[in-house]
Amino acid sequence: MFRVALKMLVGDSARFFGIVMGVTLACFVIAQQGSIFIGIMGRTTALINDTTYPDIWVMDPKVQYIDDTKPLQDTQLYRVRGVEGVAWAGRLYKGMIRARMENGTFQNCNLIGIEDSTLVGGPPAMVEGTVGELRRADAVIVDEAGATTRLARRTGNPEDAPIPLAVGDTLELNDRRAVVVGISKGTRTFQSQPMIYTTYSRAVSFAPKERKSLSFVLVGVKPGLDAQEVCKRIAEQTGLAAYTRAQFRWVTVEYYLKYTGIPINFGLAVGLGFLIGTVITGFMFYSFTLDNLRFLGTLKAMGTGDVKLLWMILMQALVVGLLGFGIGVGLASLVGWLNRGSALAFLLPWQLVVVAGAAVVVICMLSAMLSMRRVILLEPAVVFKG
Amino acid sequence: MTTTALPTSAPLDVPINREGIAVVCRGVTKTYGTGQAAVRALRGVDLLIHSGELMMLVGPSGCGKTSLISVIAGVLDRDDGECTVFGEDFAKMKPHQRTAFRGRTIGFVFQAFNLIPTLTIAENVAVPLLINGWSMHKAVQEARGILDQVGIGDRYRDIPARLSGGQQQRVAIARALVHKPRLIVCDEPTSALDHETGERVMDLLKTAAVGKDRSLVVVTHDNRIFQFADRIAKMDDGRVMGIVSDVKEL
Structure with a gap:
């Protein structure tokens, strides 16, 4: 039937x-x-996903999502390092900066400053160059999407295709010279603005002066320990907010779900x-x-x-x-x-x-x-x- | 007029000899609606249909013919009285038993054929067998045999819309016969057909559907086919007014 x-x-x-x-x-x-x-x-969580090494993100307790940075004093890094169960801790700067290109046009960009010594927090993959080249003077790495679109050079003729930003090209970040040493490949961010990676100390020097500049402390957990337990210890001992990657992702998503x-x-x-x-x-x-x-x-x-x-x-x-x-x-x-x-x-x-x-x-x-x-x-x- | 010896006036508890009887209706009533809107379709019908008999129910529109065959076929509940088909009373069966009994025992031929338009002729004829649990392949094989008997075996792959009215009614007859039911009920089987085709269809029904242990009840207005009946029950106002065995006596 x-x-x-x-x-x-x-x-x-x-x-x-x-x-x-x-x-x-x-x-x-x-x-x-x-x-x-x-x-x-x-x-919205692109940077959290792309920053592969840290098990824990530490931040000001009032931070509501990844782009809502509330800078900490640099000394907080050492307090975090002192918590039992923390294998390593590194600084991460995250802020906005205006890039001036060779032809004089400006473009707002995300500036990410990663730990100078370990380079933890760098881009997840490279199209050209290596993350290690950030150790060169004035070095920055630009993400591929930004390099080929918003940071691409336009000739005077509107019919000409824009010329992608390439390794060796220079930018001006807050009146300071920056040299492109690599092109990275990562997830597009919510704002879709170009991502510029550099070292933490250089990022701080590029950025407008502020009393505090440390956006996040990235933490690796000692092998065999529970990341959530370490988060709890960090929060208790430093008064900062500490989230595992998954927790921070959800905190960010939850913000967008609730407030947008x-x-x-x-x-x-x-x-x-x-x-x-x-x-x-x-x-x-x-x-x-x-x-x-x-x-x-x-x-x-x-x-x-x-x-x-x-x-x-x-x-x-x-x-x-x-x-x-x-x-x-x-x-x-x-x-x-x-x-x-x-x-x-x-x-x-x-x-x-x-x-x-x-x-x-x-x-x-x-x-x-x-x-x-x-x-x-x-x-x-x-x-x-x- | 020759009226058969029906136990029309016998009380329901008086036993009758059911040997050779296909259908017994005694005092069957049916009312549609309630209160002032109530319509009494059957007002105490008494009727016997013998095995191997072609019984026609005739009468004006609204006299209760269709209600009576609906009760006989077990698709409509009576309000009162007795109605048995081969000794079985639908009213005493559970719904699933009634459905299964209908599937095994009763074949239907409808005025509008009611062939499923998207099935082939053979599949349409196979439906009663499928209802009785046959596999599609075996059922279609069996259906093709019956289609041969009704003279349209070569059209088994066609869909109903490609057939004439007469051919479609042949398919409907084949469908009513395929599972070898003991009672076939036909509702105005020739009303959608021209005279010649109607006669051929009735001829087919009479030869193929009526047998030793198989009876046929035909509801009709069509006086051109009365000659095919063994007996004709005249109905009016919800009752059987009389039964004749000779068309001239109508």
Whole structure:
């Protein structure tokens, strides 16, 4: 009987297509908007993800997220180093700086100063040059996205393609000369501003003078110790906030979720996609069932039980759900793939695929339930009414 | 008019000899709606249908013919009275037993054929077998054999929309026969057909569907097919007013 149900479904090709498109639309919007949301959220924590070595980030307790730096006194580094369980600790400067390029234009950039001696906190990967070259005089490393876009040189002719910033080029950072010694590759940040890496002491000298300049203390935990336990000790002994990488990521994401309109905007888009998909699918599936009510009544009169009819409807709903889910997620993935390397923040983790699948199941169940109700209430005697 | 010896006036608790009887209806009533909107469709129907008999139910519109075959076929609950089909009473069965009994025992032929438009002819005919748990492959094989019997075996791969009305009704008859039910109920089987096609369909029904242990109940308005009946029950106002075995006596 399931084959009969399947043929009833696909035989009405126009309606079948419409129902599948309804599910596809919902699934696509959920997966695509969800992916962009997750991509954006991922970018808010780009620096945390890209700074691979430290187990713990230590900061002022009032810091709410990665870009909300509240500088500490440099002496805090030594207090952290004195906590039991800390294998090593290094300084990290994070601030904004205005870069003046050779042609005289300005560009705001993220300036990251990493520990002079160990160079811990540097970029995760290099396209050109090495992190070690930061030890050269006036050396900076610029991220590839910044070098090829905002820091690229433009000739006077608008038709000419911009010339990417390259190793050997110079910049002016707060009236101080900086020489590009490497091009790094990292995750785009939320603000999408170029990332300029240099040593901590040089970053402090580039940056406008402030009484305190230490943004974060990066900490490595001794082998075999629990990072959370060490965080607790650091907080207790220094009065600073100490988070594991995962905790700091969540602190940052939580800030954006709570204090920005991003979740509402994306939530609305996802909700709208779900709602529209449910309405389209539900309406078309219900109307498909209504159109087939005479035949379902015939099957019922001829001896098909309610349970079997309900299974048939459920199977029809699941088939359209499965197809819509596959096409929807496929299309969303295609959008992400086509925009790979572009400025689009797109991340489609398996968890989101599961969420989209669950939404499709809900849509199909809601649609099927409407139809099931009609079938249960259907009197088989209807078959004799003309 | 020849009226058969029906136990029409016998009380329900008086036993009757059920040997060779397919359907027994005694005092069957059915009312649709309640209060002032109530419509009494059946007002105490008494009727016996013998095994191997083609019984026609005739009468004006609204006289209760369709309600009666719905009760007989177990797709409508009666309010009162007795109605048994081969000794089984639908009212005493649980819903799933009733559904299963219908699937095994009763075949249906509808006025509008009710063939599923997206299934092939063979698949449509195979449906009662699928309901009874056959595999699709075996059911379609069996269906093709029946389609041969009703003369459209070569069209088994077509969909219903490609067939004429007469051919579609043949398919519907094949579907009603395929699982060898003991009772076939037909609702206006010729009303959508021209005279000649209607006669051919009735001829087919009479030869293929009526047998030693198989009965046929046909609801019809179509006086051109009365000649095919073994007996004709005249209904009016929710009752069987009389039964004749000769069409001339109508």
